[in-house]
Amino acid sequence: MYKLLSAACITLALSGCTANDAQQLNTSTAKNAAATNQVKNIIMVVADGMGPAYTTAYRYYNDKPNTVAIEETVFDRHLVGMASTYPARESGYITDSAAAATALATGVKTYNGAISVDTNKQPIETVLQWAKQQGKKTGVVVTSQINHATPASYLSHNESRNNYNAIADSYIDNGIKADLYLGGGWQYFLRNDRNLVAEFKSNGFHYLDSYQGLTTLPQKPVLGLFADVGLPWAMDDTNPLRLSAMTKAAVKQLDNEQGYFMLVEASLVDWAGHANDIAAVMSEMHDLAATITFLEDYVTKHPDTLVVLTADHSTGGLTIAANGKYEWNPSLLHQLKHSPEILAEQLAKTDITLAEARQVLNFDITKAEAQLLQQARYQALEQRAQYYQLSKAAQSKVKEPKLEQALYTAIKSLIDKRTNTGWTTGGHTGIDVPVFAFGHASEQFSGQVDNTDIAKTMFKLLGKH
Known part of the structure; x- marks a missing residue:
């Protein structure tokens, strides 16, 4: 019988341990293990x-x-x-x-x-x-x-x-x-x-x-x-x-x-x-x-x-390298004071100059990049003008073009290009x-x-x- 008992129970057996004592010990051990697992x-x-x-x-x-x-x-x-x-x-x-x-x-x-x-x-x-x-x-x-x-x-x-x-x-x-x-x-x-x-x-x-x-x-x-x-x-x-x-x-x-x-x-x-x-x-x-x-x-x-x-x-x-280039440049992201969504709202208010774009974005952009932002704003203005020329019924079937959304897309595109970030969907x-x-x-x-x-x-x- 001693071979079936744990070392602890053998010690108890020397002083009168019974089979019931061993069962209680095993039950207690199992409960303690379950409690520990919870x-x-x-x-x-x-x-x-x-x-x-x-x-x-x-x-x-x-x-x-x-x-x-x-x-x-x-x-x-x-x-x-x-x-x-x-x-x-x-x-x-x-x-x-x-x-x-x-x-x-x-x-x-x-x-x-x-x-x-x-x-x-x-x-x-x-x-x-x-x-x-x-x-x-x-x-x-x-x-x-x-x-x-x-x-x-x-x-x-x-x-x-x-x-x-x-x-x-x-x-x-x-x-x-x-x-x-x-x-x-x-x-x-x-x-x-x-x-x-x-x-x-x-x-x-x-x-x-x-x-x-x-x-x-x-x-x-x-x-x-x-x-x-x-x-x-x-x-x-x-x-x-x-x-x-x-x-x-x-x-x-x-x-x-x-x-x-x-x-x-x-x-x-x-x-x-x-x-x-x-x-x-x-x-x-x-x-x-x-x-x-x-x-x-x-x-x-x-x-x-x-x-x-x-x-x-x-x-x-998300891809942290795009366009076949083996690089990713996240340092620019630390320069942004606000989200691109908020930056778009700021740039949507007036015509975009190079100086203004640099100030709002808080990083140095080129003249060509500033022109792309301004172009996105102009295109959104044209699309919005065309939207207002539609009948009420036609307007109900399409979304009203938003300058802020067009600039949000353009700013994200600029940031993706600078950081070399890619997206598939x-x-x-x-x-x-x-x-x-x-x-x-x-x-x-x-x-x-x-x-x-x-x-x-x-x-x-x-x-x-």
Whole structure:
């Protein structure tokens, strides 16, 4: 019998250990192992649209050119694997944000456009909802509107991501699923037909509409909305590290004995990718890097916390070398004082001179480049004049030409040429995306995985088997 006992039980056996003692010891050991495997806090970070080229580009953007070494980034330190992103078969190989977020939130593949419903449009439980049921606090921190595809897929269920008002309504009507919401969305939560902010407040929530309020939050549930739809680009916002600031406030607010589950989304990485705007991309990536650096330190002080960072898909087909040239020159991006979108608005006001263009862009451009900008403005003026000559019926079928949009396109083209940046699409691509993890049980996310595996592992860590 002694051969079947552990060394510990052999010692006990010498003083009268019974078979029942051994069984109790084994049961206790198993329970301790299970408890050790469970995690107190989970922070799921989704960098929407962030394919491998984005983190590589950020490494070179962040590099100190006066040193021989290319400095490591926070992303380099925590890369553990790659994830496939394809949706349910009926949607082919290329996912949208809703199907991908549903996979990350539920562990189930679905069709493009679905918000945590399966291919039969039936609701699927999310890791956030499960965590809430286990007594944990929950929260979402995003730079889009809080009822956009990714946060909605953790908080709600809807057959279409485009049902923004219905999704916002569900945050109250279907039961409040989170203790903290930070992001944009006035347009959907302060409507003529319904004031959801007032309803949240009547349910005990503290409401704030400026970043300044993040430093003095009361100990109660929080709803923070800071923009009409999504937040401004990081390089235009009052706080260029607003995702980091919101995350710092959120972990403090959600901290409790039972732990918490929090979704953090760098939403506008994707929006910048759709716009093929490398300057906006890098500013959003910089805010994300600051957020992950903060969480790196947070996990050191709270080792029972798990952080997982991945993307739902890659956007734009970003290439950090184009036109057959073996170079990429991101240094110019550091000279921009605002996003190309804001710069376009400034240049649209009057005829563009070389001196004015240099002042607005804050880098030295040639006379030929200034002429290209002026030409884009003239063409937009001509197109707008032609538009106004159309009948009302004809105007309703086309978009009104905008000087700002024409100049935005021209400025991005100029920046792409100067940096040698390339794009293949204004949409999504089907490539695998990187997975980063650190903290408690982070080794369970290593290797080549599917996006559904991330949710399945989190469910297990939260005690669901």
